[in-house]
Amino acid sequence: AQKVTQAQTEISVVEKEDVTLDCVYETRDTTYYLFWYKQPPSGELVFLIRRNSFDEQNEISGRYSWNFQKSTSSFNFTITASQVVDSAVYFCALNSNYQLIWGAGTKLIIKP
Amino acid sequence: NAGVTQTPKFRILKIGQSMTLQCAQDMNHNYMYWYRQDPGMGLKLIYYSVGAGITDKGEVPNGYNVSRSTTEDFPLRLELAAPSQTSVYFCASSLSRVEPYEQYFGPGTRLTVT
Numbered sequence: 001a002q003k004v005t006q007a008q009t010e011i012s013v014v015e016k017e018d019v020t021l022d023c024v025y026e027t028r029d030t031t032y033y034l035f036w037y038k039q040p041p042s043g044e045l046v047f048l049i050r051r052n053s054f055d056e057q058n059e060i061s062g063r064y065s066w067n068f069q070k071s072t073s074s075f076n077f078t079i080t081a082s083q084v085v086d087s088a089v090y091f092c093a094l095n096s097n098y099q100l101i102w103g104a105g106t107k108l109i110i111k112p
Numbered sequence: 113n114a115g116v117t118q119t120p121k122f123r124i125l126k127i128g129q130s131m132t133l134q135c136a137q138d139m140n141h142n143y144m145y146w147y148r149q150d151p152g153m154g155l156k157l158i159y160y161s162v163g164a165g166i167t168d169k170g171e172v173p174n175g176y177n178v179s180r181s182t183t184e185d186f187p188l189r190l191e192l193a194a195p196s197q198t199s200v201y202f203c204a205s206s207l208s209r210v211e212p213y214e215q216y217f218g219p220g221t222r223l224t225v226t
Contacts, residue, residue, distance in 0.1 A: 102154030
């Protein structure tokens, strides 16, 4: 069965702290893709990153970084030096054929 | 490019009424999707389409219908609205299935059925 688990329902940190959002997935596919999306309070869904199963290199984009570990079926997302504008719900998703299987999301609250 | 557009943004329906949620994209994407997002939850796929004239059911298709007569448009029809269909509906599109590219989302339609 394909499944994505985001165990952290809500995280609250003070601005400038680092924060890591966890994502654990289950799949029988040998080739798959993982995604992170951001949903700010305004409600739209914003694509952040796509990673295929053959590429285990960590990725860094500014204050954002992603740690993909096939051995633990995890694709965690870290925000360094968080800012209030990072407050949002973050979703991890797994591609299964042409469908995205979504986690329940982690609500991130950054306090000033 | 306008990207993915959805209308209306908000709608209140009475139980048993019907309506069509409109979705259009101008990126020439073959793949289009309809999701619903219930409060505090992730997205669930209702229907998807791999091209004009081709549609298929997703995880939660009951109570909905779709059509895809053109590449650009992918309307979602609700027949006999029920309170369980109160949700936020997102339309999305993506470039290709050969390699699963990111999906681009519309702004959503917030639907309340009372």
